[in-house]
Amino acid sequence: MSRPLWPSWPPPPTEEQRRALLRVLDSGRWGATGGTVTEEFATAFARRCGAAHGVCTVNGTVALFLALRALGAGPGDEVVVPAYTFVASATAVVLAGAVPVAADVTEDTLHLDPAAVRAVIGPRTRAVMAVHLGGAPADVDALRSLGLPVVEDAAQAHGAARHGRPAGSLGDVACFSFQSGKAMTAGEGGIVVTGDRALYERVWSLHNVGRSPGGGWYDHPGLGWNLRMTEFQAALLGPQLDRLDDWIDRRARAADALAGALDGVPGLDLVPAPPGTTRHTWHLAMLRYDPGAFGGRPKAEFLAAMAAEGVPLESGYRSLSRVPYVGSAAPCPVAEAAEEGVVWVRQPMLMAGEAAMAYVADAARAVRRRRVTR
Numbered sequence: 001m002s003r004p005l006w007p008s009w010p011p012p013p014t015e016e017q018r019r020a021l022l023r024v025l026d027s028g029r030w031g032a033t034g035g036t037v038t039e040e041f042a043t044a045f046a047r048r049c050g051a052a053h054g055v056c057t058v059n060g061t062v063a064l065f066l067a068l069r070a071l072g073a074g075p076g077d078e079v080v081v082p083a084y085t086f087v088a089s090a091t092a093v094v095l096a097g098a099v100p101v102a103a104d105v106t107e108d109t110l111h112l113d114p115a116a117v118r119a120v121i122g123p124r125t126r127a128v129m130a131v132h133l134g135g136a137p138a139d140v141d142a143l144r145s146l147g148l149p150v151v152e153d154a155a156q157a158h159g160a161a162r163h164g165r166p167a168g169s170l171g172d173v174a175c176f177s178f179q180s181g182k183a184m185t186a187g188e189g190g191i192v193v194t195g196d197r198a199l200y201e202r203v204w205s206l207h208n209v210g211r212s213p214g215g216g217w218y219d220h221p222g223l224g225w226n227l228r229m230t231e232f233q234a235a236l237l238g239p240q241l242d243r244l245d246d247w248i249d250r251r252a253r254a255a256d257a258l259a260g261a262l263d264g265v266p267g268l269d270l271v272p273a274p275p276g277t278t279r280h281t282w283h284l285a286m287l288r289y290d291p292g293a294f295g296g297r298p299k300a301e302f303l304a305a306m307a308a309e310g311v312p313l314e315s316g317y318r319s320l321s322r323v324p325y326v327g328s329a330a331p332c333p334v335a336e337a338a339e340e341g342v343v344w345v346r347q348p349m350l351m352a353g354e355a356a357m358a359y360v361a362d363a364a365r366a367v368r369r370r371r372v373t374r
């Protein structure tokens with residue numbers, strides 16, 4: 001196969017999205033306090049997650065902030081976050097006034113390790129953030145058994161499931177992102193979903209300047225901010241709910257093909273999903289990279305060589321244990337090792353399909369064969 005043309009993300013807009021956008025434009029009701037599109041989308045999305053309630057927000061970070069505040073996390077509290085995740089998992093905790101404490105991830109799946117969480121839990125720990133890394137749900141049951149509220153950071157996991165239960169209904173409250181790189185997107189946006197009515201009302205009030213549902217416009221019984229989504233965003237998002245499963249299936253077929261093709265490439269292996277994953281949404285296919293199998297090339301050189309072959313892989317996260325405002329009660333050797341030993345194939349590349357994944361493996365084989373010149 002010749003060099004694949006990697007698809008851009010998001011996919012081209014549909015007629016349905018154009019019509020939905022224009023309906024909002026022409027209605028003159030652009031904000032969620034005037035229209036009904038956001039409310040309808042919030043309910044539809046929450047149902048898709050097996051949760052009764054949803055509150056749309058300006059982005060995923062503030063969705064996490066709202067969930068944490070609604071759980072009562074604030075100054076003086078700590079929230080445990082995995083050391084290998086997007087930085088917003090931790091900055092949302094800081095935004096809420098609490099201290100993020102990094103716990104290490106498991107060697108095999110790179111997901112939050114319940115044993116590492118137990119080791120950093122102290123008297124100030126208020127909640128645990130379970131990140132569904134790359135689109136595969138974390139072991140929320142094991143994390144819940146530690147006795148603390150669990151916030152699902154499902155920013156990468158729209159449509160994921162664990163033991164048949166959808167992401168969004170696994171913890172006490174869950175947050176998704178609709179930022180431009182995510183599986184469903186409106187450019188920016190986020191949502192909090194929960195099955196807990198009281199928690200929902202707190203989130204709703206916090207995101208709507210302290211108002212209460214059914215209360216007056218200038219009645220602010222609680223503290224809150226304007227963190228509302230616009231009707232334009234919800235108009236773009238609604239139609240994507242119908243296409244979500246097809247997109248996931250497409251990426252899952254590509255990920256299967258990639259795993260198969262990498263069988264013939266020593267030193268490059270797919271990182272497995274946590275056992276119990278029944279729906280992996282493949283926001284990322286994470287690959288373990290062994291420099292020893294590639295002539296001792298450090299990861300940066302491997303990435304450059306792959307890019308020269310037309311395969312733009314990603315380097316991935318730095319460990320949060322190295323971030324100054326993140327507390328680390330214990331070392332995080334697994335997350336730190338992942339900085340050198342893990343590379344990513346991102347969602348838009350997986351959308352290119354199965355033949356393109358064979359090309360990725362061929363490119364890696366070619367890089368492997370080539371002598372290192374220094």
Ligand SMILES: *Cc1c(COP(=O)(O)O)cnc(C)c1O
Pocket residue numbers: 059060061062085086088089131153155156177178179189190
């Ligand atoms: C994208 C992302 C977020 C933040 O979402 P934004 O909408 O960009 O604020 C949080 N956590 C994880 C794991 C993410 O991937």
